[in-house]
Amino acid sequence: MTTPETFQQFVLPTYGRFPLVPVRGEGARLWDDTGKSYLDFCTGIAVCSLGHAHPRLTAAIREQAGMLLHVSNLYQIPQQAELARAIVEDHVGLPGKVFFSNSGAEANDGLVKTARRFGHKRPQADGSPRYEVITFNQSFHGRTLGGIAATGQDKVKEGFDPMLPGFKHVPFNDIMALEEAISSETVAILLEPIQGEGGVNVATTEFLSAIAKLCKQHDLLLFFDEVQTGFGRCGDSCAWRTISYDLKPDGISWAKGMGGGVPIGAFWISDRIIGDEGPSLSSLMGPGSHGSTYGGNPLVCAASLAVLDEITEKNLAHNARRQEQRIRGIITAWDLPVITEVRGKGLLLGIALDASMIEVPEGKTAALVIVTKLMEKGLLVPPAGPACFRLLPPLNVTDAEVDEALAIIHEVLSSL
Ligand SMILES: *Cc1c(COP(=O)(O)O)cnc(C)c1O
Numbered sequence: 001m002t003t004p005e006t007f008q009q010f011v012l013p014t015y016g017r018f019p020l021v022p023v024r025g026e027g028a029r030l031w032d033d034t035g036k037s038y039l040d041f042c043t044g045i046a047v048c049s050l051g052h053a054h055p056r057l058t059a060a061i062r063e064q065a066g067m068l069l070h071v072s073n074l075y076q077i078p079q080q081a082e083l084a085r086a087i088v089e090d091h092v093g094l095p096g097k098v099f100f101s102n103s104g105a106e107a108n109d110g111l112v113k114t115a116r117r118f119g120h121k122r123p124q125a126d127g128s129p130r131y132e133v134i135t136f137n138q139s140f141h142g143r144t145l146g147g148i149a150a151t152g153q154d155k156v157k158e159g160f161d162p163m164l165p166g167f168k169h170v171p172f173n174d175i176m177a178l179e180e181a182i183s184s185e186t187v188a189i190l191l192e193p194i195q196g197e198g199g200v201n202v203a204t205t206e207f208l209s210a211i212a213k214l215c216k217q218h219d220l221l222l223f224f225d226e227v228q229t230g231f232g233r234c235g236d237s238c239a240w241r242t243i244s245y246d247l248k249p250d251g252i253s254w255a256k257g258m259g260g261g262v263p264i265g266a267f268w269i270s271d272r273i274i275g276d277e278g279p280s281l282s283s284l285m286g287p288g289s290h291g292s293t294y295g296g297n298p299l300v301c302a303a304s305l306a307v308l309d310e311i312t313e314k315n316l317a318h319n320a321r322r323q324e325q326r327i328r329g330i331i332t333a334w335d336l337p338v339i340t341e342v343r344g345k346g347l348l349l350g351i352a353l354d355a356s357m358i359e360v361p362e363g364k365t366a367a368l369v370i371v372t373k374l375m376e377k378g379l380l381v382p383p384a385g386p387a388c389f390r391l392l393p394p395l396n397v398t399d400a401e402v403d404e405a406l407a408i409i410h411e412v413l414s415s416l
Contacts, residue, residue, distance in 0.1 A: 003033070018375065025052025028394050028401045030380065039405050041393045042380040046196070046228050046348065049257040050310055051394035057260050060306035061299065070297045079301035086308055087268065091230075091237035094248060095271040097282040100264065100296025104227030104255030105142020107265040108190070110290060111223045111251045112146050114269055115188035116166075117284040118221055121274060122187075130187035131165075133223075136172040138198030138385075139191065141225055150190060153198065172201055175210040182214060188221035188250075189214070193240040196228035199385035200343040200350025208244040221250040221281075227265070228348065230254045231308060232317035232395050235324065235346030242345050248272075250281055257395075260307035264300040316395035320346035323402055327391065330406050338413050347393055351409070355387040357416055370412065379408040 001009075003021050021033040028051050030040040040052070050057055064079070071077060084098040101107045112133055119130035133150065135141065141150040145164050148156045152169035170181045172195065189211055195201040215222045229239035231254065236242045240249065250272070255265030269282040294300075311317065324346050331342055331351070341352040355366035367383035374381055374389075384390045393401065 018372070020375065020380075027051040027053075028397050036378070038375070038378050038380050039393075039401060039408070040380045041391050041397075041405055042382045043392050043394055044261065045382055046233055046256045046392045047259070048261050049231065049233070049307055049316070049395045050260050051396060052261075054260065054310070056310050057303060057306050060302050061262070064299050064302035067298075069299045070294070072293070073291065073295065077296060077298055077301065079298045079305060080296040083296070083301045083305050083308070086305060087266065090312055091308070092252065092268055093237075096268045097271065098266050098268050099285065099290060100266050100301070101255070101292055102263050102294050102300075103142070103265045104225075104253060105144040105147035105265075106292065106295075107227065107253035107255055107267040108141045108150060108225060109144055109146040110267040110285075111188075111190060111225075111253050112150065112166075113290060114251055114267075114281075114285055115190075115221055115223070117289070118274070118281065119187035121284060122219055124184045130185050132168055132183065132185040133166060133188045133190050134168050134170055134178065134181055134186060135190050136192075136195070137169050138172060138195055138201060139169070139225075140195070140197035141190070142227075172198075173204050173207045175207060178211065179214065182218055182220070186218065186220060188223055190223040190225060192225045192227075192229060193238075193243055194229050194234060194344060194348060196348060196390070197384065199352075199388050200348065200390060202343060202345060203240075203243055205244050208240065208247060212244075212247050215250075222247070223251040223253070224249050225253050227253055227255045228257075231257050232311045232320055233257050233346055233348050233392075234344070235317050235321035237317065239345065239348075258307065259300060259304045262300045262303040263294075264296075264304050266296075311395060314396065317346070319397070320395055323347060323393070323397060323399075324349065326399065326402060327406065330403075334410060334414075336410075336413050338416055343388075344390075347391065347395060347397070349391040350384050350388045351391065352388045373412045374408060377408045377412060379405050 022030050023033050024031045030038045123129050135150050137152040139152040141147045149164035149167045170177045193203050224240050250270045253267045271280045271282050338354050338357045340354050343350040353366050358366040360366050365386040367389050371383050381389045
């Protein structure tokens, strides 16, 4: 049986999979089971921040695996404490505390639970708890029951009714619509500073400033979903800082790139005092309020520490900004009419396509047609919506690798 045949018989068909069977990787390069090599600008959807088989990450995993893989969160875990310190001090730069999960959706569930606790602590005028979280159209917050309820796209909810109550979706970058949506039940606003899955849409500076102001005015929590954007991907540890530097969120979620490939997620809650005399926001999630058996175990924390240290020491966020400028410059110089726009920041870039210029078979999208052609030519990229594909190379990608990928993209798009 071939791998695709085995998949078909034994694995739930929740993904539309390409027939590609990757077996080995090194840096930005990946090899399949026939020996064909690819430039990997998909990186497992912005997960492999350091590329494949990075020596520092591999060594950290080997060393920790030989010492201690897992102990319960009933005990002290030095790697977890050290990773939380690094996240708070080196990346967020605001006093707060971290909880470790195994995925991005779980991290968002943690933020929503925190919002519900806050809504009990700071209820409506009649004493009933506030509970409603406002999120945005085209957002993506994961596939748990909380995640799909939070996500502003109908396709993830189809056939899973009834949804977890307490979410309202509003058009992205629309300040008036947001103002109108806030009610006495509203307790938090959750957004991706740059929407990833929804087509690479960047929040405007005015929008983020207005959100911060509305949160203050209505006593709402401000949450950023940085699952795809965080830790250097968009040219800064925190993507929101590339848009509106001085914002002070109440909570942040991460996953994807923070582990470089090991399954780890996290959320951070601010230590700020609620109201005039406390308690602190982070203290609302006290003993017994939340948990995860695997969350923050020694193996994944040792791996994530190696990833974050490498990103910091080599200033890979700067490389992300520099490569963005190079990519934008080269694509602009092509002047190809099929490319309508380059969206995003750092190395989360969306190449938007004019779908009317692309022959699209029934049941496919323009993005899938182009992604498949690029794959045949040796470049892996993920789609982002029906008429856009993303460039998500490792954060340490070189000029030569970027040039090679762009040459493939030019070849495919100029031959349409
Ligand atoms: C991928 C993603 C998630 C879900 O993360 P999982 O690890 O797949 O649960 C949530 N939010 C955003 C912004 C994402 O890109």
